[in-house]
Amino acid sequence: MKYMLLIYLEEHSLDEAERQACYVESTQLAHKLKADGQYLAASPLQPTAMATSVRVRDGKRFVTDGPFAETREQLGGYYLVEARDLDAAIAIAEQIPMARKGTVEVRPLIEIPGLPS
Structure with a gap:
């Protein structure tokens, strides 16, 4: 089953060095998962x-600058993974x-037949 792992954090909680270290660690995790x-x-x-x-x-389009909702934590990134079950996705x-x-x-995806791969 496919799971979307949505990462929320306070947008300005990391300094640049912490952000770069996070990118390195996240890339290593992505390679391990691959x-x-x-x-x-x-x-x-x-x-x-x-x-x-x-x-x-x-029928009218409304376009607004900014995110959908004002919250303390913002959506900062994601992983899309394949896992056998919820416990594996949580791991x-x-x-x-x-x-x-x-x-x-952690959110399971609904797989709709006929969508492009």
Whole structure:
């Protein structure tokens, strides 16, 4: 089953040296997951200042600068992994460096037949 591991943290909680160290550790984890056949994708996200939110209501498009919701922690990145079950996905999530400073939300994907691969 595929799981999305969503990484939330306070956007300005890391200095540049901590951020670079996190990228190194995250890259190492991605290579380990790839070797284990579990890696599908991963990436940090640009800051919320770069976000644009789109809503369509009654056929009208509304575009707003910024994230969908104002919260204490922001979505900072993700891993998309293959895991046999929720326990295995949680075991991967606890290895993500930002789990030590923020929160990693584990969500199973709904696989819809017919989507492009």
